[in-house]
């Protein structure tokens with residue numbers, strides 16, 4: 092069998108039965124996704140990638156290994172997303188980020204205006220375009236069961252009382268090596284951008300995380316999103332790069 096299972100997850104072998112890569116499986120919305128794809132020790136990335144493309148046809152494949160991701164793309168996969176995880180501890184103070192002009196940060200609640208603000212913030216050309224409310228609900232109510240951190244989750248209101256953005260934070264998250272929160276969403280509708288509200292929402296999430304006794308705030312930013320500058324400025328530091336590719340339905344040479 093080209094794909095077998097052992098205690099460490101799935102093992103991918105080449106046509107000669109030699110193990111060339113490892114990965115894990117996860118079901119996401121009815122689709123089986125290959126996670127943490129990495130070449131076996133001593134195996135060149137391109138050899139592992141060729142086997143991956145052949146045996147994982149049509150599937151999404153994720154990797155934290157940049158060389159493996161490049162080799163998968165070289166073997167015919169399409170890049171879906173390259174992103175960076177960032178962390179912010181509390182060694183340095185949380186910057187002051189006032190909310191001016193009658194705007195305010197209030198407890199989180201879903202309403203139609205917030206849904207509209209999020210779809211405007213993530214316009215059609217945005218790399219993370221998706222139905223945010225549905226996605227956030229599935230992460231917090233679905234099988235992943237992430238726990239919303241109320242003191243670090245909030246809504247931005249304009250002077251007329253309309254919802255114009257949010258910061259949505261969960262924690263403690265199960266993948267943290269120390270007790271940490273994770274900002275799953277930060278967004279401000281285009282009409283409110285560039286006036287410090289994004290920074291204020293992020294500072295709110297940081298304060299709420301510290302008050303909850305957690306020691307790090309994490310988030311993931313898609314490479315190329317200008318929000319990265321805001322995170323750098325607010326003291327977040329990159330800790331991990333990750334890549335998602337999709338393997339072609341029919342690997343080259345099999346048609």
Ligand SMILES: CC(C)(COP(=O)(O)OP(=O)(O)OC[C@H]1O[C@@H](n2cnc3c(N)ncnc32)[C@H](O)[C@@H]1OP(=O)(O)O)[C@@H](O)C(=O)NCCC(=O)NCCS
Pocket residue numbers: 212213276277278279280283284285286287288289290291311312313316317318319320321322
């Ligand atoms: C990221 C976001 C919440 C920032 O909100 P904001 O209210 O404009 O933020 P602030 O006014 O506090 O800070 C502005 C900073 O945001 C960053 N930024 C984010 N998107 C930007 C854009 N399209 N153009 C310019 N700067 C942008 C910049 O760092 C900018 O500050 P700088 O020019 O001094 O470097 C907002 O741009 C947004 O909703 N973007 C779309 C959704 C998104 O990508 N969210 C982040 C997911 S990881």
